[in-house]
Amino acid sequence: MSTLPSGSVSWYKIFQRGQNYMKAWPAEKSLAPMFPEHRVVRATRFGVRFMPAVAVFTLTWQIALGGQLGPAVATAIFACSLPMQGLWWLGKRSITPLPPSLLTCFHEVRQKLNEAGQSLAPVEGVPTYQMLVEVLKRAFKLLDKAFLDDL
Template identity: 40%
Template sequence: MNLVKLLGDGQRYMKTWPMVRQLGFYFPEYRVVKATQLAIIAMPVLALVVASSQLYVFGWDYLPQALTMLLFFISLPVQGLLWLGWRASHPLPLSLFDWGNQLTSALTKMG
C-alpha cells in the first residue's frame, strides 16, 4: 500500500473517529487518536529542543546523535497516523458491526 495514501487515510480516520470517552474501553482508537493529536503538536517542538540542547551541551561532534533524536521524535506522530491508516483499511468484524450500529444510534439519540 502507498505510504502517502496510508498517512492520508490515518488523518481522515482520526478526524472521523467519534471522540467519546466511553469508546476507549472497547477500542484502542480513542487513545491512539488522543496521543497522535498531542504528538502532532508537541513532538516537533520537543524534537527541536532535544536536538538543539544536545548540540549546545556536547558540541557539533554529536550532530549525528542529535539528528537521530530529532528524527525519532518527529516519527512518533507519523507512527500514530500510519497505525490509524492501517486500522481504517480493516473493517470491523461482523460480530462487532451490529453492536457498533446499535452504539451509534444510542449515541446519536444522546446527542
C-alpha cells in the same frame, strides 16, 4: 460512505486516511474501553503538536552545548516518527474490515438510526472501521447515549 480500496494503497494515502480517521473519531470516553483508537488518537494528536518542538529542542541543545550530533539527530528523528506511527496505524485501521463481533454492532447501530428516521446510504462492500466510525459519530450526534448500552 467510503469503501475498501481496491489493490494496494500508497503510503501517502495511508497517512491521509489516518488523518481523516483521527478527525472522524468521536471523542466519547464511553468508547475507550471498547476501542484502542481513543488512546491512539489522543497520543497522536499530542505527538503532532509537541514532538516537532522536542526534535528541534534536542538538536539545538546538542549543537549549543557542543555535544555529539549523531545521537541528537537520532533522537530528533525518533521524536518526529512517533506521530507518524500513530497516523500510519490509524490509516491501516481505517481500511481494515470489521470483525464479526463488530459487524453485528455496526448493523444494529445502523438499524437504530434507520428507526430514528435517518436515511443512510446502503453499505457497499465489506464494512470497515472507517464506516463504523462514521455511523458511530452520527449516532452520538442524533441518538441518546443509551444506544451503547444495548450493544
